[in-house]
Amino acid sequence: MSGAALGFEIVFVFFLALFLLHRYGDFKKQHRLVIIATLLAWYLCFLIVFILPLDVSTTIYNRCKLAVNSSPAESNGSYVTLAPSSKQKCFKPWSYIPDGIMPIFWRVVYWTSQFLTWILLPFMQSYARSGGFSITGKIKTALIENAIYYGTYLLIFGAFLIYVAVNPNFNLQWNQLQTIGIAAANTWGLFLLVLLLGYGLVEIPRSHWNGAKRGYLLMKTYFKAAKLMTEKADAEENLEDIMEEVRKCPTEYQERMGRNMDDYEDFDERQNSYPSEKSLAKLHKQVIYSVQRHRRTQVQWQILLEKAFYLEDVAKNESSATRQFVHTFHSQEPENKIIQYFYTPTVEWYWECLLRPWFYRVLAVMLATFSVIVVWSECTFFSTKPVLSLFAVFIQLAENTYNYIYIEMACFLTIFFLSICVYSTVFRIRVFNYYYLASHHQTDAYSLLFSGMLFCRLTPPLCLNFLGLTHMDATISHKNTQPTAYTSIMGSMRVLSFIADGFYIYYPMLVVILCIATYFSLGTRCLNLLGFQQFMGDSEMTSDLIDEGKELIRREKRKRQRQEEGENRRREWKERYGNRDDSTRSRAVHTDQKESSFSETNANRPLSKYTRSNGRTERDRVELLQDAEPLDFNADSVNDDPLESDSGRYQPGGRYLSMSRSKIFDDV
Numbered sequence: 228m229s230g231a232a233l234g235f236e237i238v239f240v241f242f243l244a245l246f247l248l249h250r251y252g253d254f255k256k257q258h259r260l261v262i263i264a265t266l267l268a269w270y271l272c273f274l275i276v277f278i279l280p281l282d283v284s285t286t287i288y289n290r291c292k293l294a295v296n297s298s299p300a301e302s303n304g305s306y307v308t309l310a311p312s313s314k315q316k317c318f319k320p321w322s323y324i325p326d327g328i329m330p331i332f333w334r335v336v337y338w339t340s341q342f343l344t345w346i347l348l349p350f351m352q353s354y355a356r357s358g359g360f361s362i363t364g365k366i367k368t369a370l371i372e373n374a375i376y377y378g379t380y381l382l383i384f385g386a387f388l389i390y391v392a393v394n395p396n397f398n399l400q401w402n403q404l405q406t407i408g409i410a411a412a413n414t415w416g417l418f419l420l421v422l423l424l425g426y427g428l429v430e431i432p433r434s435h436w437n438g439a440k441r442g443y444l445l446m447k448t449y450f451k452a453a454k455l456m457t458e459k460a461d462a463e464e465n466l467e468d469i470m471e472e473v474r475k476c477p478t479e480y481q482e483r484m485g486r487n488m489d490d491y492e493d494f495d496e497r498q499n500s501y502p503s504e505k506s507l508a509k510l511h512k513q514v515i516y517s518v519q520r521h522r523r524t525q526v527q528w529q530i531l532l533e534k535a536f537y538l539e540d541v542a543k544n545e546s547s548a549t550r551q552f553v554h555t556f557h558s559q560e561p562e563n564k565i566i567q568y569f570y571t572p573t574v575e576w577y578w579e580c581l582l583r584p585w586f587y588r589v590l591a592v593m594l595a596t597f598s599v600i601v602v603w604s605e606c607t608f609f610s611t612k613p614v615l616s617l618f619a620v621f622i623q624l625a626e627n628t629y630n631y632i633y634i635e636m637a638c639f640l641t642i643f644f645l646s647i648c649v650y651s652t653v654f655r656i657r658v659f660n661y662y663y664l665a666s667h668h669q670t671d672a673y674s675l676l677f678s679g680m681l682f683c684r685l686t687p688p689l690c691l692n693f694l695g696l697t698h699m700d701a702t703i704s705h706k707n708t709q710p711t712a713y714t715s716i717m718g719s720m721r722v723l724s725f726i727a728d729g730f731y732i733y734y735p736m737l738v739v740i741l742c743i744a745t746y747f748s749l750g751t752r753c754l755n756l757l758g759f760q761q762f763m764g765d766s767e768m769t770s771d772l773i774d775e776g777k778e779l780i781r782r783e784k785r786k787r788q789r790q791e792e793g794e795n796r797r798r799e800w801k802e803r804y805g806n807r808d809d810s811t812r813s814r815a816v817h818t819d820q821k822e823s824s825f826s827e828t829n830a831n832r833p834l835s836k837y838t839r840s841n842g843r844t845e846r847d848r849v850e851l852l853q854d855a856e857p858l859d860f861n862a863d864s865v866n867d868d869p870l871e872s873d874s875g876r877y878q879p880g881g882r883y884l885s886m887s888r889s890k891i892f893d894d895v
Contacts, residue, residue: 232322233332236277244270252675253668261672264343264351268679271340272686276646279690279713280638282329283622283699284320284631286711291317291629293709320631329712337687337716341412344683345380348676349373355672358512364504384411409687409717410726416688420649421734423656423685425741426750427648428598430655433746436591439584441545445538449776450762450769452531456779459524466517472510516671523669530667533559535780545580552576556787597644602739604696609732611704619698642693649689653681691717692735702727 248266295317353369388407437443537559544552552575554560561567600617607615614620618641625633657663662674694700694714701710744750751761755768763769 230324230328232281233278233324233328236281237274240273240277241270244273248675249668250666251664251668251670253670257672257675258355261351261355261675264348265675265679268340268343268348268683271336271343272682274336275340275686275690275713276642277639278332279642279693279711280635281322281324282333282711282713283638283694283697284322284635285324285329286699286709287626287629287634288317288320288323288631289326290709318629318631320635322631322635330715333713333716340683340686344680345412348680348683349376352673352676352680355676356512358508358510358515360504360508360511364508368508383415384408406717412684413688413691413717414726414730416684417692417731417734419681420685420688420692421738422741423649423652424645425738426745427652428601428738429742429745431648431651432591432595432598435587435594439587439591441538441542441584445535445542446764446773447762448531448535448538449773449780452535452776452779453772454760454776455524455528455531456776459528462517462521462524466521469510469513469517473514519671523663523665526667526669527665532780532783536784539780539784541579544576547576547580550576552579555784556791594644598648598742601645601648601696602742605692605735605738608696608698608703608735611698611706614698616696616698618696622697622699638693638697641696642690645689645693646686649685650682653678653685691731695731702731 244266248262248269252262252265254262350369350373353372354365357365357368359365359368384407388404536555540553540555540559547553551572553572561570604616604618608619610616614623618637621637622634625637654664662677664670664674664678690713691700694711695703698704699711700714701708702714748763751763755761755763755766760768760772
């Protein structure tokens with residue numbers, strides 16, 4: 228089994244990163260270099276999270292071997308080892324990694340990820356967002372945009388370098404310069420890590436607890452529908468405006484190019500009126516952004532509708548006496564026959580209406596307990612006598628018995644929970660429309676590359692923080708024991724004592740303040756005051772948007788019901804009259820066998836049947852007219868459904884009407 232666990236996790240993590248990237252990115256439409264760079268960044272960060280527990284168990288085994296081969300309190304090289312009790316043996320872990328492999332592995336993973344996050348990915352971000360028409364133009368734009376970016380990094384690194392050079396206690400060597408660079412990168416990452424961690428520790432348990440409240444989820448979905456409709460309408464207007472500029476640009480350019488180009492006196496004036504390459508590149512950039520945003524809002528709107536319809540079905544089925552889940556639309560039923568065989572309407576009812584809420588409540592309690600342990604350990608991990616960090620206590624108890632399975636599981640669950648709290652915040656955070664990770668292949672190249680940058684910057688300080696919580700980092704435990712292979716590539720952080728003994732220890736305590744602020748939704752309330760509508764149950768604006776979203780969902784539901792009814796009628800029409808000659812012939816044969824005297828009468832039966840069907844169609848039309856909605860005279864055009872993409876936009880109180888088309892109604 229030597230090295231087998233390492234090889235298995237390397238392969239497993241690759242497919243995990245590929246699956247997540249496929250969910251958010253679009254392999255068919257996005258550039259291959261963007262996909263490869265983002266996949267590599269995600270893959271390397273996930274590798275660190277999954278492989279680090281194996282490094283911990285291997286380090287504990289190596290410490291045991293040093294202790295067995297040394298006398299009590301004997302100094303073995305540069306590490307002090309304490310011999311175990313007599314007749315104690317060291318058992319090799321099942322996932323033992325041979326010596327020399329892990330240091331090389333961590334160097335490749337760490338320095339590759341740092342090269343991606345600080346040099347390559349920022350350049351690729353600017354390159355992907357550039358509107359240039361040639362590779363040279365895009366490269367030039369990317370270099371100009373990143374000049375300030377790279378200059379900031381050089382300034383920070385230079386400040387650390389000057390500090391070490393001025394301090395007479397240090398002699399500048401290559402290892403120390405390397406440590407200064409790592410410390411600078413980890414300091415920046417730790418600063419952002421605590422902010423994201425404080426939000427995730429509270430929001431993840433709370434979101435699962437609220438997931439058990441059907442009414443809460445339905446109200447929040449209505450709220451999102453109203454906001455998304457606003458964004459959808461704005462995206463459509465923006466795309467229309469950009470397309471108007473695109474339509475005008477080629478015509479004017481061609482006309483001006485064809486006018487008296489040999490006239491020297493008017494040449495300069497006409498030349499200034501030509502669209503420059505810079506303006507065309509800017510327009511191209513706006514087109515790419517507008518098309519991506521329009522497509523994303525369209526897809527998200529359909530996904531949100533499906534979710535709203537399903538939540539409404541759950542609310543209706545909770546009071547069902549038959550205990551069988553009934554869908555409003557057949558499109559929401561599973562199409563796979565195997566899933567239909569096991570996931571029957573009865574099983575679906577018990578899961579959705581009875582078991583799922585309790586499952587979410589139990590999971591929320593477990594996650595909340597884990598969050599409390601993390602907060603306590605973040606505030607006490609610097610204490611070594613006594614050991615107050617609960618994670619350090621658990622690992623030390625397992626280390627005394629050399630229970631490697633327990634050690635690896637405890638380490639993996641701890642670092643995995645910390646990663647979920649941080650990474651989920653990265654996936655949820657949205658900086659206007661510039662950075663937005665949208666599922667169902669709707670994330671643009673800029674956001675994918677930016678997420679790769681964040682992961683590469685957050686993962687190393689996250690792992691160092693985990694090693695500090697478990698006292699596996701000698702800088703925290705103040706023990707001169709053999710370090711893990713991961714911390715060995717970081718060098719001695721003692722080079723910068725004010726960071727190792729100050730910032731790394733006391734700054735994580737701020738997670739308590741951030742957790743309190745998240746629990747009372749202080750950030751959400753501040754955004755709401757600034758005009759960014761957020762879901763808050765005690766806000767009048769929230770109630771208005773919920774009512775508005777409920778009306779939007781109701782209209783879309785009636786629209787889809789009419790579509791399904793129309794499809795059913797067309798299907799019924801095809802079944803009855805699709806093969807009219809064959810049906811007439813079969814009826815004629817049947818009537819000849821019964822009575823030949825009524826042949827002429829039977830020949831006219833399809834006509835009479837068609838006449839009766841006509842009456843039925845008339846009745847259906849009357850029912851549809853009775854169910855029709857009143858016309859909205861503020862709409863862009865007269866249409867049965869104002870949510871049609873080709874027509875105007877839904878206008879509750881004038882919120883979604885195109886301003887360019889509705890100026891005539893401003894005074895109405």
